[in-house]
Amino acid sequence: xxxxxxxxxxxxxxxxxxxxxxxxxxxxxxxxxxxxxxxxxxxxxxxxxxxxxxxxxxxxxxxxxxxxxxxxxxxxxxxxxxxxxxxxxxxxxxxxxxxxxxxxxxxxxxxxxxxxxxxxxxxxxxxxxxxxxxxxxxxxxxxxxxxxxxxxxxxxxxxxxxxxxxxxxxxxxxx
Amino acid sequence: xxxxxxxxxxxxxxxxxxxxxxxxxxxxxxxxxxxxxxxxxxxxxxxxxxxxxxxxxxxxxxxxxxxxxxxxxxxxxxxxxxxxxxxxxxxxxxxxxxxxxxxxxxxxx
Numbered sequence: 208x209x210x211x212x213x214x215x216x217x218x219x220x221x222x223x224x225x226x227x228x229x230x231x232x233x234x235x236x237x238x239x240x241x242x243x244x245x246x247x248x249x250x251x252x253x254x255x256x257x258x259x260x261x262x263x264x265x266x267x268x269x270x271x272x273x274x275x276x277x278x279x280x281x282x283x284x285x286x287x288x289x290x291x292x293x294x295x296x297x298x299x300x301x302x303x304x305x306x307x308x309x310x311x312x313x314x315x316x317x318x319x320x321x322x323x324x325x326x327x328x329x330x331x332x333x334x335x336x337x338x339x340x341x342x343x344x345x346x347x348x349x350x351x352x353x354x355x356x357x358x359x360x361x362x363x364x365x366x367x368x369x370x371x372x373x374x375x376x377x378x379x380x381x382x
Numbered sequence: 383x384x385x386x387x388x389x390x391x392x393x394x395x396x397x398x399x400x401x402x403x404x405x406x407x408x409x410x411x412x413x414x415x416x417x418x419x420x421x422x423x424x425x426x427x428x429x430x431x432x433x434x435x436x437x438x439x440x441x442x443x444x445x446x447x448x449x450x451x452x453x454x455x456x457x458x459x460x461x462x463x464x465x466x467x468x469x470x471x472x473x474x475x476x477x478x479x480x481x482x483x484x485x486x487x488x489x490x491x
Contacts, residue, residue, distance in 0.1 A: 357399035
């Protein structure tokens with residue numbers, strides 16, 4: 208295929224879901240991207256299913272701890288449960304990396320954290336403005352740098368949880 | 383995938399850490415796209431900062447030697463994309479876009 212076709216296939220570009228993705232998988236994937244309480248009717252629209260189907264699957268995901276549910280609001284609202292997902296991430300790390308590997312990664316992340324702290328003269332990345340008129344960086348670069356810094360801090364915490372899980376043989380607390 | 387805006391964050395002047403869940407979801411969807419040859423996390427999947435999609439140059443003119451899209455997605459819902467085309471004459475074509483939903487939702491126009 209060396210010929211250039213400038214017109215994208217509109218059918219395939221518009222298609223949000225692959226054929227054969229079942230309703231539960233679609234609701235699950237949408238829910239994983241929902242970071243604030245959202246009505247199940249909106250989730251149904253994103254997941255390309257009926258509101259009733261979305262609600263049924265969201266209730267199930269809520270029972271599993273993957274999403275959080277606010278039954279008080281009308282219509283009921285749902286969002287992903289970050290606490291559960293953090294545990295899942297840490298659990299995967301504990302499964303796949305040795306304690307030594309985790310310690311090594313934490314050490315290099317701590318070095319990077321110190322570099323950020325020295326560069327911005329604070330230990331709190333949220334104190335640093337994305338829009339700094341003194342900086343020659345673009346907003347794009349600035350956002351990336353500050354996000355990397357926050358990512359470093361978060362990853363250190365996640366590795367700490369993973370190390371704890373390894374230490375307690377997969378449990379969050381000592382048996 | 384369009385996601386609803388997050389109203390819970392009162393500050394406009396900050397960005398969040400990478401959103402691991404969303405990056406992973408995007409990776410899953412991109413890896414099944416016919417224009418995408420390969421996906422990777424930078425620096426790796428344990429510490430995802432950037433999701434990189436290497437596009438299939440077979441679907442570009444012959445003079446295009448490499449094409450990639452770098453995606454950053456933050457927990458605030460903001461994201462940025464960086465598209466880079468490398469050409470056989472050494473030229474680089476690139477474009478960037480930044481969407482700051484955390485800022486726009488606090489500045490309703």
